[in-house]
Each structure stands twice: as structure tokens, then as C-alpha cells.
Amino acid sequence: MGIEDFVQRFEDYVVGFVQESAFDQKNIDLKRDHTLRVLEEARRIIASTGLPRDQARPAELAALFHDLGRFPQFDMYKTFQDRRSVNHGLLGYRELKKNDLLNSLGWPDKKWILLTVLMHNRAKVPGGLPGPLDTMLRIVRDADKLDVISVLMAHLITGGQNNSTVTLGLADEPDRFSEQALQQLRSRQMVRYEQMARINDFKLLLLSWIYDLNFAWTRQEFLRREYVSRIVETLPRSQEIRALEQQLLADLMSA
Numbered sequence: 001m002g003i004e005d006f007v008q009r010f011e012d013y014v015v016g017f018v019q020e021s022a023f024d025q026k027n028i029d030l031k032r033d034h035t036l037r038v039l040e041e042a043r044r045i046i047a048s049t050g051l052p053r054d055q056a057r058p059a060e061l062a063a064l065f066h067d068l069g070r071f072p073q074f075d076m077y078k079t080f081q082d083r084r085s086v087n088h089g090l091l092g093y094r095e096l097k098k099n100d101l102l103n104s105l106g107w108p109d110k111k112w113i114l115l116t117v118l119m120h121n122r123a124k125v126p127g128g129l130p131g132p133l134d135t136m137l138r139i140v141r142d143a144d145k146l147d148v149i150s151v152l153m154a155h156l157i158t159g160g161q162n163n164s165t166v167t168l169g170l171a172d173e174p175d176r177f178s179e180q181a182l183q184q185l186r187s188r189q190m191v192r193y194e195q196m197a198r199i200n201d202f203k204l205l206l207l208s209w210i211y212d213l214n215f216a217w218t219r220q221e222f223l224r225r226e227y228v229s230r231i232v233e234t235l236p237r238s239q240e241i242r243a244l245e246q247q248l249l250a251d252l253m254s255a
């Protein structure tokens with residue numbers, strides 16, 4: 001089976017979650033389109049690393065199926081917030097098994113794909129993973145971030161597309177942001193979801209992702225696509241925010 005056959009399996013799976021309302025269907029479509037773009041991003045990362053073909057294919061499949069749990073999650077709970085529903089990594093892992101979507105694959109590729117789906121949404125890549133799994137997980141996480149940032153930017157910018165499912169129902173207070181989140185970023189740590197009180201804090205969280213990138217190619221793409229500057233432009237203009245932008249850009253260039 002070629003990758004296109006698995007893409008078809010994915011499409012067939014998604015069709016099973018057709019929604020009655022146009023708003024709900026839009027959220028399903030959003031995740032479907034996200035998935036297909038993450039597959040493309042993963043392919044580019046793989047090409048940049050020169051990963052051997054026998055490792056590249058399972059990594060592509062892990063990217064294709066990484067968010068499988070999003071579809072039943074939204075179908076059942078009408079939210080993409082794991083804290084308010086289920087862990088979508090775990091749900092995706094279960095769905096992959098239940099529907100036998102990887103049935104034509106051999107072991108251990110199947111195992112690495114399942115575990116990548118299961119762990120893709122962890123706060124960090126766990127230490128001590130087997131080499132192939134560690135690599136696949138890092139590829140999927142970088143590919144996911146590359147795409148999610150552009151989707152979220154379209155929704156987080158004031159006057160942009162308004163979809164509270166995507167912006168998690170956060171308040172839009174354009175002049176304020178969390179000092180604690182800013183401090184986290186200054187000390188090069190990830191901002192946590194619990195620290196978000198408003199949309200600007202979500203932007204700080206997205207910026208903190210630059211400290212969780214795994215591949216030089218991804219960092220270069222962040223720079224090329226001007227993700228940092230484009231997010232910073234939408235934050236309140238202050239000396240500390242400008243200083244933060246300089247720090248983030250310098251870190252992306254030097255890492």
C-alpha cells in the first residue's frame with residue numbers, strides 16, 4: 001500500500017464524522033485540512049534530514065494519523081480542548097487500533113506510529129525513547145507546530161476569522177497580557193495552557209514553541225515565514241515586547 005492509499009483511508013474515516021451544522025462541519029474540515037498540511041510539512045522536514053526511506057514512510061503515516069482523535073473528540077464533545085473532553089492523542093491511538101487502519105504494516109513500524117500518535121500532544125518529548133520513535137515523534141511535533149501557528153494566527157489576530165472553538169473561548173483584551181507568561185518566555189521556557197487568560201497569552205504560548213523545535217529546517221521555516229514578527233506585531237507595543245522579539249529571533253538564528 002502506498003501513502004495515497006492511507007490518505008484515502010484517512011479521508012474515509014473523516015467522512016464518518018459529517019456534522020449537521022455548518023459551524024461544526026467547519027471545525028471538522030479545519031482538522032482534516034490541518035492533517036493534510038502536516039503531512040506535507042513532515043515530508044519537507046524528512047527531506048531536510050535525509051532520513052532513510054524505510055524510516056520516512058512510517059514517519060509520514062504518523063503525521064497523517066497524528067490528529068485522528070480530533071474527529072471523534074469533536075463529534076462527541078464539540079470541543080478541541082482536551083482538558084474539557086478527552087486526551088485526543090490517546091483517543092487517536094485507540095481509533096487507529098479499533099479501525100485497524102494500519103493493518104497492512106509490519107512490526108515495529110506499526111508500534112512506532114501508534115506510539116507517536118499517542119504521545120504527540122505531550123508537553124515534552126519523553127526521555128529514553130527508542131531511536132526511531134524519538135525521531136518520528138520529533139518530526140510530527142515540528143510539522144504540527146509549523147501548520148498550527150499559521151492556522152491560529154488567522155484566528156487570533158483581532159478582526160481575523162472568529163471561531164471560539166479554535167481560540168478556546170479566550171477573552172480578546174488587546175492591551176493586556178500575562179506578565180507570568182512573558183517571564184516564562186524570557187527564561188526560554190514553554191508557556192503552559194493553564195497560564196492563558198486571554199488571546200494575547202495564547203500568542204505568547206505560540207511564541208514559546210520556538211523553544212520546543214527539534215530540527216534546523218523547522219527553525220529556518222519559522223524565520224522564513226516570519227512567524228515571530230507576525231505574532232509580535234499583534235501584541236501591545238512596548239519596550240519589553242520588542243526586547244522579547246529580539247531574543248526570540250536571535251535564538252532561532254543561533255540554535
Ligand SMILES: [Fe+2]
Pocket residue numbers: 066067088120121
Ligand atoms: Fe494533535
